[in-house]
Amino acid sequence: MIRRNFLTDADAAQKYIDGVRRLKDPAQFPWPGQDGLSIYDSFVFWHHQSMMLMTPPTQSDRNAAHSGPSFLPWHRYFLITLEGLLRQAVDDIEFRIPYWDWNADAELPEPVTSPIWSNANLGQFAGSDWRVRLEMSLRTGDLRRTDRTLQRALGDAGRLPTRTGVRMVIRDQAAYDTSPFSSSSPGGVRNLLEGWIGNERIHNSVHVWVGGDMSLSSSPNDPVFFLHHCNVDRIWAAWQERHPDSPYLPDMSAPDTLQFHRVDDALYSIYEDTVTPGDMVDYRRYYEYDTVSDLTELQT
Ligand SMILES: [Cu+2]
Structure with a gap:
């Protein structure tokens, strides 16, 4: 039950590709009640809806x-x-999502030449057989139906974060988050890793670097979304290992204006489930990473 590097584990990579193609097919995995849409498309909707729900609405x-x-x-x-759905789709109870180690690609002279973008890998999703069916309208911000190919603009803007920069965040940030628990938080691993502050703008800059659909609230349309977020999650896991006594914040003494973010609040979902941030702290119940030592090694 190990999450591995997409570029060094051909079996995990191929299963991921096969799995998302099946989940994307409305004939194999229909989204109930949504004509012509698939379970995969429901993740685009779920992500978009989470961004429309301001917490609080003021x-x-x-x-x-x-x-x-x-x-x-x-x-x-x-x-x-x-x-869990990918495991069903590829019929392998051991399957776990691989991660995209973009720190490695950042060291290439031309990161756009990374094999992750080859047609055998993620390049194929920019072809005509992968259809974007829900997209964020740039004019209104609403989600709407469409039928078009996936858009990318690799390397046109932003940059891939350096491993040194990520290591420094893991080493230096002892707090999970800081007041006011927003994009303005002056410190804490969450805001540094999400990328609203700091030199590397870690998570945000990868969305910008890939560009196209990855720049929208409908970004899960690009299968690289999940490989990218798997690496973001791996960095959180590395930070958890480095700071085992730092709790998730805020706790339930925080005001209602922080609903959806306190440790025992239900995370926003389009499904009828009640999972909390606290439930997500111990990820080892679900998977482990093959390594985090590339992120936790001390600086020389
Ligand atoms: Cu997101």
Whole structure:
């Protein structure tokens, strides 16, 4: 039950590709009640809806899954949910989502030449047989039906974070999050890793670097979304290993304005489930990473 590196584990990579193609097929995995849409498309909707739910509604920064403490546990849960469906799709109870180690690609002279973008790997999803069916309208911000190919603009903007930068965040941030628990939080691993502050803008800059559909609230349309977030989750796991006594924050003494983000609040879901940030802390009940030592090694 190990999550492995997409580029060094051909079996995990191929199963991921096969699995998302099956989940994307409305004939094999229909989204009940949604004509012509698949279970995969429901993850696009779920992610978009989380970004539309401002928490609280009196501001426009923190939403139910971003710019706040639940960013990490919400996406951990989002991946665990897809992972369970992928296991069904590829009929392998041991399958776990692989991660994209973009720190390695950042060291290439031309990161766009990384084999992850070859047609045998993720390049194939920019072809005509992978259809984007739900997209965020740039004019209204709403989600709407469409039928088009996936868009990317690799390397046009942003940059891939360096391993040194990620290691420094893991080493230096002893707190999970800090007040005001938003994109304005001056420190804490969550805001550094999400990328609203700091030199590397870690998670955000990868979305920008891939570009196209990855820049929208409908970003799970690109299968690289889950490989990217798997690596973000691996960094959180490395931080947890490095700071075992640092708790998830905030706890339930925080005000109602932090609903969806406190440790025992239900994470936002389009399904009838009640998983909390606290439930997501011990990820080893679901999977382990093959390694985090590339992220926790001391600086020389
Ligand atoms: Cu997200």
